[in-house]
Amino acid sequence: MIELKPLNKDTTPAYVLVFAAGSGLVGFLIVVLDLCGFLTGAKSPFGLSHGWKKTPILATFWPLGAAITGYIGTLLQIFQPTLLACATAGVAWHFGMQQIAKRARRQLEEEADTGDEEIEQ
Secondary structure: OOOOOOOOOOOOOOHHHHHHHHHHHHHHHHHHHHHHHHHHHOOOOOOOOOOOOHHHHHHHHHHHHHHHHHHHHHHOOOOOOOHHHHHHHHHHHHHHHHHHHHHHHHHHHHHHHHHHHHHHO
């Protein structure tokens, strides 16, 4: 019987791996859902680009990214090992990575600008 109880160290020794696998599964389901939306409405709900080469790559790396995010997030205790957190990690990891990339890019540009000013002086 499936129980929707939170995972913990006492009942499930490998709870981090279970959470990561669940996050990866949710990530895969997101790609399938997005593909269905793309095929029926000719528009991707998540803004992903599909094609005969791109969709298999998405179906491989989106769940992998979700599983890694779920794994690291659980180890760092960012996520509580619940079903909702598992779904959140599977869906939102990509948007979080976009924000991190924007901030890192902005910081690198600011450092490059200050470095150019120092060279000119």
